[in-house]
């Protein structure tokens with residue numbers, strides 16, 4: 001029975017398989033859920049999440065999250081336009097919310113729907129730390145890593161009719177939440193692959209640098225993340241793949257490249273860290 005389900009799943013996969021270009025690598029990647037299929041569901045899921053959680057508004061922290069988010073989004077748009085991806089963000093509806101929750105987590109759903117939990121702020125430590133996390137999460141969203149992970153989850157579970165991804169039952173909603181790391185239960189989340197993490201780390205640096213935040217600070221953020229993780233099962237950005245040490249040294253190596261990239265956009269100096 002399981003075997004039969006797998007056959008059906010692969011048949012479905014072939015039927016709905018399409019190619020999308022990953023702007024981070026310039027390569028075609030397989031995706032069988034497209035933006036216009038997944039964005040409406042993502043937006044609905046996001047609104048539902050906000051209605052069920054305590055969204056913080058009007059504080060200096062919540063304003064800072066929005067400010068950093070807007071700057072990273074502008075940086076993404078500038079980079080995409082300069083690299084032949086005009087119109088890539090057409091269907092995006094950026095939103096940046098701070099949610100009262102002690103969980104050390106942040107995530108970006110398809111179409112630019114971002115949540116930071118208050119629990120991550122002490123580790124972010126300053127506005128530049130927030131920019132490093134924001135850049136990383138936005139990079140995942142731009143590369144459609146979540147869609148790829150979601151597709152993989154469907155195949156794994158032998159779910160058939162996935163051409164229309166509308167969130168209509170609990171099982172689909174669970175896969176969606178797991179795929180994007182939504183909610184406090186990060187333990188139940190599907191991990192991003194090592195290559196996805198590295199791509200997002202590298203491109204996240206470029207985004208933060210173009211937005212005027214010093215990319216040297218990303219490695220410093222990860223040192224704090226490492227100190228905080230204390231052997232517990234890590235949330236998405238604390239993923240052990242690549243290991244924290246590899247990640248920190250990669251970030252240190254990539255920071256000068258990100259600065260050189262930012263220079264092409266006229267950014268030659270960076271904002272103060274922005275203590276909060």
Ligand SMILES: [Zn+2]
Pocket residue numbers: 136140192196197200236237
């Ligand atoms: Zn990540």
